[in-house]
Each structure stands twice: as structure tokens, then as C-alpha cells.
Amino acid sequence: MNATAPVELDQLRLLGAPAPRPETTRERADRLRPVTTPAPKPRKSPVVGAIVAVCVILGIFAAQLALSILVSQGAYESRALEIEERDLGRVERVLSQNLDKLASPQNLVANAAALGMVQNVAPATMRLSDGAIQGSLDSTTREASENLVPNAQLETLPVLDAAGLLTSRDAGQAPVADAAKAVAWQGKLPAPQTR
Amino acid sequence: MRWKMIRGTRGRNLVAFGIILVAAFAFMVRLIDVQMISAPQMNEDSREKRAVPITIPSVRGDIVDRNGDVLATTDERYDVQLSPKNVTAKNGRVFTRPDLERGAGTIDVTAEQAFEEIGAITGQTGAEIKQIVDDAIAVNKNSDFAYVKRGIDLSQLQALKELRIPWLTFDSQHKRVYPNGAIGGNIVGFAGQDEIAQAGVELSQDECLAGTDGAETYERGADGVQLPGSVVETKRAENGGTVELTLDRDLQWAAQQIINEQTQNAGAEYGYLVIQDVKTGELIAVAEDGSVDPNDVGASDDSRHNSRAFVRPYEPGSTFKVITAAALIDQGKATPESTVTAPYSWQPEEGVSFSDWFQHGPADWTLTGTLVYSSNVGISMLGGRMSPETRYDYLTKFGVGQPTNAGMPLEDAGTLANVADWDRQTSYVTMFGQGLSSTIVQTAGVFQAIANDGVRIPPSIVKSCTPAEGKAENPDHGKPVKVLSPEAAKITQNMLETTGTDGLVKDMATIPGYRIGGKTGTAEQSDGQGGYRTDYVHSFAGVFPMDDPQYVIVASIGFPHGGDGTAAAVTAFHDAAESTIRKFRIPPSEPGYVKLPIGDELGGAG
Numbered sequence: 117m118n119a120t121a122p123v124e125l126d127q128l129r130l131l132g133a134p135a136p137r138p139e140t141t142r143e144r145a146d147r148l149r150p151v152t153t154p155a156p157k158p159r160k161s162p163v164v165g166a167i168v169a170v171c172v173i174l175g176i177f178a179a180q181l182a183l184s185i186l187v188s189q190g191a192y193e194s195r196a197l198e199i200e201e202r203d204l205g206r207v208e209r210v211l212s213q214n215l216d217k218l219a220s221p222q223n224l225v226a227n228a229a230a231l232g233m234v235q236n237v238a239p240a241t242m243r244l245s246d247g248a249i250q251g252s253l254d255s256t257t258r259e260a261s262e263n264l265v266p267n268a269q270l271e272t273l274p275v276l277d278a279a280g281l282l283t284s285r286d287a288g289q290a291p292v293a294d295a296a297k298a299v300a301w302q303g304k305l306p307a308p309q310t311r
Numbered sequence: 312m313r314w315k316m317i318r319g320t321r322g323r324n325l326v327a328f329g330i331i332l333v334a335a336f337a338f339m340v341r342l343i344d345v346q347m348i349s350a351p352q353m354n355e356d357s358r359e360k361r362a363v364p365i366t367i368p369s370v371r372g373d374i375v376d377r378n379g380d381v382l383a384t385t386d387e388r389y390d391v392q393l394s395p396k397n398v399t400a401k402n403g404r405v406f407t408r409p410d411l412e413r414g415a416g417t418i419d420v421t422a423e424q425a426f427e428e429i430g431a432i433t434g435q436t437g438a439e440i441k442q443i444v445d446d447a448i449a450v451n452k453n454s455d456f457a458y459v460k461r462g463i464d465l466s467q468l469q470a471l472k473e474l475r476i477p478w479l480t481f482d483s484q485h486k487r488v489y490p491n492g493a494i495g496g497n498i499v500g501f502a503g504q505d506e507i508a509q510a511g512v513e514l515s516q517d518e519c520l521a522g523t524d525g526a527e528t529y530e531r532g533a534d535g536v537q538l539p540g541s542v543v544e545t546k547r548a549e550n551g552g553t554v555e556l557t558l559d560r561d562l563q564w565a566a567q568q569i570i571n572e573q574t575q576n577a578g579a580e581y582g583y584l585v586i587q588d589v590k591t592g593e594l595i596a597v598a599e600d601g602s603v604d605p606n607d608v609g610a611s612d613d614s615r616h617n618s619r620a621f622v623r624p625y626e627p628g629s630t631f632k633v634i635t636a637a638a639l640i641d642q643g644k645a646t647p648e649s650t651v652t653a654p655y656s657w658q659p660e661e662g663v664s665f666s667d668w669f670q671h672g673p674a675d676w677t678l679t680g681t682l683v684y685s686s687n688v689g690i691s692m693l694g695g696r697m698s699p700e701t702r703y704d705y706l707t708k709f710g711v712g713q714p715t716n717a718g719m720p721l722e723d724a725g726t727l728a729n730v731a732d733w734d735r736q737t738s739y740v741t742m743f744g745q746g747l748s749s750t751i752v753q754t755a756g757v758f759q760a761i762a763n764d765g766v767r768i769p770p771s772i773v774k775s776c777t778p779a780e781g782k783a784e785n786p787d788h789g790k791p792v793k794v795l796s797p798e799a800a801k802i803t804q805n806m807l808e809t810t811g812t813d814g815l816v817k818d819m820a821t822i823p824g825y826r827i828g829g830k831t832g833t834a835e836q837s838d839g840q841g842g843y844r845t846d847y848v849h850s851f852a853g854v855f856p857m858d859d860p861q862y863v864i865v866a867s868i869g870f871p872h873g874g875d876g877t878a879a880a881v882t883a884f885h886d887a888a889e890s891t892i893r894k895f896r897i898p899p900s901e902p903g904y905v906k907l908p909i910g911d912e913l914g915g916a917g
Contacts, residue, residue: 206387210465216381216490221564237889238823241898250899251824264571265564267492268606 369522372551501605557593566598578873592768628834631744680909718773762860765795829853849876
């Protein structure tokens with residue numbers, strides 16, 4: 117700010133007052149007269165202005181900082197979500213591929229054979245137009261043959277045993293019973309209840 | 312006066328204005344410099360410091376069967392890397408990680424402990440991993456990169472991440488997996504490291520399957536976090552397309568199961584089995600013994616890596632007598648009842664002689680009879696009514712010696728010498744499928760043409776390629792060829808049915824309730840030195856159901872030394888036909904079979 121203040125010089129006082137004009141006797145409506153200057157407003161203190169200005173600037177800074185924090189917070193969040201999305205995508209991929217592996221005929225035949233399922237060699241069909249049965253209704257069945265088509269993808273997947281429980285694929289052999297530890301059965305052998 | 316002016320109010324204002332002007336000018340010059348003149352250079356410098364280029368890998372497309380079951384797909388595997396210089400930094404080789412058991416504080420972990428922990432997950436020993444670090448340091452003291460293990464799976468990756476080892480990093484890679492293993496392995500083929508296609512449809516359809524990698528850059532802050540809004544995609548990744556095959560996964564498995572079993576039973580060198588759709592020419596199953604499991608290529612012999620059904624032609628033998636018979640009918644040179652008197656052995660002209668496969672006196676056989684008893688002499692006597700050129704013409708129209716363009720990367724078109732180059736012997740033996748060779752797929756094509764009322768539709772294995780974005784494209788396998796008149800084809804079908812239903816192998820071939828037709832073949836094979844081997848390739852080519860032929864099944868058993876090859880081939884046909892009936896729920900045939908006269912019945916001939 118400029119530190120100098122304008123100095124108002126009073127010309128009249130410096131140069132001496134001119135001779136007063138003779139008073140006119142008549143008041144005329146169109147006579148010029150000096151405008152009365154309005155009373156000068158009381159000056160506001162510059163401190164208030166300065167405080168307001170500083171506050172505005174600080175406010176702007178604060179808003180910018182907050183905005184920046186929000187944006188970077190959003191960036192962190194979106195990155196975390198992206199990683200989560202990627203990880204979930206990976207899990208989904210593994211699961212769907214496991215499904216494909218489990219649906220492979222090699223897996224199905226191994227499990228079907230373990231459960232003792234058999235194949236209907238020649239299924240009969242019914243013609244819808246006249247309800248006639250084509251083929252024999254008591255056709256022969258065939259046991260599922262052992263799988264002869266390898267699939268290395270199945271090595272890590274479990275397989276069903278005869279009881280329908282999941283077991284490890286390579287644990288084909290039944291656990292060897294320890295004869296010494298076996299307890300001899302006392303009394304009559306229980307007979308299965310068959311009907 | 313000047314001094315006074317400067318000291319005055321105006322002067323001060325002027326000075327202040329001047330200073331501001333100079334400063335503004337300086338700023339403007341700098342701004343122009345920064346924004347326009349040195350901008351490219353500065354962008355370059357800053358990019359080097361903060362911008363990170365990354366490749367967006369494209370995903371190779373799937374290979375699926377006719378029902379959309381996945382035969383080949385892309386899996387994500389992970390590479391475990393470490394930074395040797397960071398392992399050995401701080402001589403103590405100690406890092407800290409949060410103590411998860413206590414829930415608070417940290418624990419110190421030595422590098423040796425970390426090696427053991429990593430090894431327990433990756434299946435290595437701690438010493439092996441230490442060796443990796445020491446080797447890398449020995450080469451370069453500031454080594455920042457070494458692989459611990461490549462291609463681990465997701466559960467291993469998650470376990471390793473939980474170790475929170477600061478110098479352990481991970482990268483992902485794509486790997487081809489084949490969820491159905493060796494089912495169609497001969498056709499699907501395989502892609503090795505970095506997904507480089509090596510065989511089968513993977514190779515022939517590589518253009519469709521392979522995607523285009525994309526690229527993008529982002530800028531990162533000092534902590535490695537991506538700066539918001541700084542991602543620039545420089546190139547879009549385009550994933551590969553999906554290839555649909557004509558194979559049916561379940562039937563393909565059944566066919567492989569059957570041919571493996573029969574090849575073992577007969578103690579044969581090889582066995583092939585093909586199922587083809589009569590109406591479309593699509594190959595539903597192309598099975599070979601011991602097909603490669605694309606997941607584990609090393610486990611099978613090199614000779615099993617390509618589809619032998621396409622690359623190993625052999626002399627088909629008597630199955631091709633049907634071509635001669637069909638040509639005779641089509642030419643009007645014979646009817647199924649045309650009869651010849653065939654001796655056991657025949658010498659039609661000087662230097663040419665051949666005989667039948669079993670001893671018999673002169674027999675009066677119809678054309679159908681020569682097929683039923685598979686008489687080389689009989690069919691040659693009748694076939695001689697046509698010129699060699701005519702017969703050559705029919706062989707060519709039936710697709711012998713022609714590539715199939717089914718969609719495989721490698722293919723052998725078989726051998727059919729030009730008729731001008733036929734010697735006298737060749738001119739006769741080609742009438743019963745010797746002196747020429749064809750792949751099993753070509754043989755299937757012959758019977759497809761007969762079953763499809765004389766129109767041969769080129770066999771196909773690749774149905775379509777569907778790009779990641781866009782419409783499916785169907786590859787061109789060739790135009791249908793009209794080989795026979797529909798009437799001649801129908802008559803040939805009837806002869807085939809008589810041969811299959813009342814021929815020598817009827818007990819093995821019969822399927823109760825279904826009308827089948829078919830012809831055996833027992834062919835001598837070249838030993839590669841101008842002579843013939845002493846063992847045979849046994850085939851059976853069949854069509855069913857004969858009231859409205861829908862499927863052709865051809866089985867070949869090569870050089871059996873432990874059993875009856877013909878029985879194995881016919882059983883393979885029979886079992887494959889039963890599987891096809893079950894798979895496609897084919898209702899039993901309408902009755903209407905009429906046995907054609909065959910002439911002299913030689914009951915004990917078989």
C-alpha cells in the first residue's frame with residue numbers, strides 16, 4: 117500500500133480571501149449555491165477487512181485441502197476395491213474351472229463307478245404320437261468301465277468312495293487294519309435287517 | 312525536476328507499475344517456456360520419474376465342443392519373485408511383521424525362517440531358496456530380481472501373501488488348461504509356455520484364439536499409489552475369440568474309451584474310431600488310442616501329439632469295395648443282383664494275380680454277395696466293366712487323395728496315384744482298396760456320401776470362430792460334391808445293410824431294434840520298402856440307422872498281435888453306435904429291411 121496520504125491544500129487560506137461579493141438583495145430561485153457535501157462516512161477499520169480477506173484465503177486453502185484429501189482418499193478406496201475385484205475375479209475363475217473339471221466325464225465315471233452305478237445299455241423310448249414303447253423295457257445293464265482317458269487336471273480334486281464320502285483321489289486303498297489291535301467280537305454276529 | 316517527479320506520488324506509482332510489469336513479463340516468459348517450449352522435455356522427464364507403463368494382457372479364447380463344454384481355457388497362475396539384494400540387506404537378514412498370534416506388536420523373522428516358510432508352501436526346501444538368493448548375489452551384488460517358483464496356484468499365492476515378507480513379490484501369468492484332459496486331446500492340441508500354440512486346433516485356429524495385448528500408463532506417487540485420474544489407455548486389450556468344434560465331449564470320451572479298450576484287447580499298434588454326422592459332415596468324435604493329455608504333454612509319446620486320424624493314412628482295403636459297387640450301380644453297369652462266378656484266385660492278365668482271403672471253389676455271387684463275402688476276385692471281375700479312368704474319377708469324387716480342410720493344422724491327403732501312372736496290378740487292386748491310402752476321416756467321408764444320398768459334404772472339425780466382440784465366422788470346408796445319383800446311393804445303402812445285417816460279422820455288429828449297415832476291411836500295408844507287411848489293419852465302416860441314415864462310424868485296428876483285429880473293430884463300431892444312440896436319444900428303426908440276394912451261401916466261410 118502506498119504510505120503517503122494526499123495533502124489537501126486550502127487555496128483560500130494560502131492566497132488570502134477575495135473581497136466579499138456584495139450581498140444581493142433578492143433571493144432568486146435560480147441562484148447557484150454550493151451543494152452541501154454529505155457528511156463523510158466514518159471510516160471502517162482496515163483490520164476487519166484484513167481479517168475477512170485472510171479468512172477467505174484460509175477458507176479456500178482449507179476447502180482445497182479437504183477436496184484434495186477426499187480425492188486421494190477416493191483413489192485409495194478405488195484402488196482397494198479394484199484389488200478386491202481382481203481377487204474375487206480370481207476366485208470366481210478358479211471355482212468355475214473346478215466346476216469344469218468336476219463335470220468332466222473322467223470324474224463322473226470314477227464317481228459313478230465308486231457309487232456302484234450301472235449303465236442302461238439300450239434305453240427304451242416312448243413315441244408320443246401313439247404312446248407306443250419302442251425297445252425293450254428290461255434291457256441289459258453294464259457296469260461302468262474303468263476310465264482309460266487320462267486327465268491330469270483331476271489329480272488335486274477329491275473323489276467319492278463307496279460310502280459317498282469325499283476322499284483323496286490317490287488314497288485308493290482301504291486302510292490296512294491292524295490285526296493285533298482288533299477286538300474279537302463277542303457273542304452272536306448282528307444280522308442286517310433286510311426286507 | 313526528474314528526481315522530483317520520481318519522488319512524487321505519480322512517480323512512485325509509476326515505479327511500482329514498472330516493477331509489476333517486469334515481474335509479470337518474467338513470469339510470462341517462464342510460463343511460455345514451461346508450457347510450450349520445454350513442455351515435451353519436462354513431460355518426458357516427469358513420466359520417467361512417475362509414470363508406470365503396464366501391459367494389459369489379453370486372454371486367449373476358449374475352445375468349446377458343440378454344446379459349449381469347455382475343452383481348452385485360460386487359467387491365471389502366479390510367479391513368485393524375490394529381491395536378493397533386499398534379502399541380504401541389513402546383514403542380520405531380519406525383518407519384522409505384525410504378530411498375528413498375540414494380535415499386537417511385531418515379531419522378528421530371519422531370512423532362513425522365511426525361506427522355510429516359503430518352501431513349505433511352494434514345495435521347495437529352505438536350502439533351495441537360499442541357493443536361489445546366493446546364486447543371484449554371486450552374479451550381481453545388487454540383484455533385485457530372481458524367481459522363486461513360477462506358476463503357483465491361487466491358494467498358494469494367498470498363503471504366501473499371508474507371510475508378509477517384504478522382499479517377496481508376485482506376478483501373474485496365463486496358462487492354458489484343459490479341464491477335460493485327454494478328451495479330444497488329439498484334436499484340441501496344446502499350447503506350451505507363454506501360450507504358444509503347438510498342435511491341433513490350438514495351432515490351426517491360433518489367429519482366432521490369440522488376443523492382442525493392450526497397454527496403459529498411470530502415474531504414481533511416492534508411496535506407489537496410483538494418482539487419481541492419471542491412467543492413460545494407450546492401447547486397448549482385445550481378448551481372443553472362442554472356437555467351437557463339431558465334437559461332442561461326452562461321445563468323444565466314450566469313443567476314446569472304446570478304442571482304448573479294443574486296442575488293448577487286440578494287442579494292436581493303434582486304433583482309430585471316427586463318428587461323423589451324415590447330414591452335415593461334422594465329425595462328432597475323432598478318437599485315437601492313447602491320445603495326448605494336453606495338460607501333461609510329456610506323459611505321452613511324440614507320435615500321439617498330432618491327430619493320427621488326419622496325418623496317418625493307410626491302405627483301407629475291403630471297405631473300399633463299396634466304392635466300386637456304388638460306381639457300378641451309378642454307371643448302370645451292374646445291379647445288386649448282377650452275378651459273377653468267382654474263383655479263389657484270379658489271373659486276369661499277364662503279370663497280374665490276386666486271390667480271396669479264404670479258400671473256396673468257384674462261387675456264383677451277386678454284386679451284393681461279393682461284398683458280403685468280401686471277394687477281391689468277384690468285385691474285380693465286376694469292377695472291370697468300368698475303365699480305370701471312370702473308377703479314378705469316382706475315387707476322387709469320394710474324396711480319396713483330397714485334403715479334407717476340416718480345420719486341422721496338419722493333414723495328409725493320402726495317396727492316390729494319377730490314373731495315367733497306374734500299373735496293371737494297381738488298376739485291379741484299387742477296386743478293393745489296396746494300392747492307395749486314405750486317412751480314417753477320408754474313409755468316413757466315403758460312407759457319409761453314400762449315406763447322404765450321394766452328396767459328399769466335406770468333413771469338418773471346426774464349426775465356428777466367435778471373436779470377443781463380433782459375429783461368429785464359419786470356416787470354409789469346401790463345397791458339397793455330388794458323387795452318386797440318389798437312386799444309386801439308395802441301392803448302395805441297401806447292399807451295405809445286407810452286408811452288415813447278414814454278413815460275416817452280423818453277430819458282433821447287430822444292435823437290437825436298429826437297422827445298421829457296414830463293411831469290414833482287412834488290408835495289407837506297405838512296409839515302406841516296396842513290399843507288404845505280414846500283418847494287417849482291420850476296419851469296419853458302418854452306417855445307421857438304415858431307415859434314415861444319420862451317423863457314419865468307422866473303426867480301424869492297426870496290426871493286432873494279441874487278438875482278433877476284425878472283432879475288435881466291429882465291437883468298437885457296435886459300442887460306439889450304442890453310445891451314439893444313447894447320447895442323441897435315437898429311437899429304434901422302422902422295420903423295412905429287405906435282404907438282397909447274395910448268390911451262393913458259403914456258411915462256413917467266416
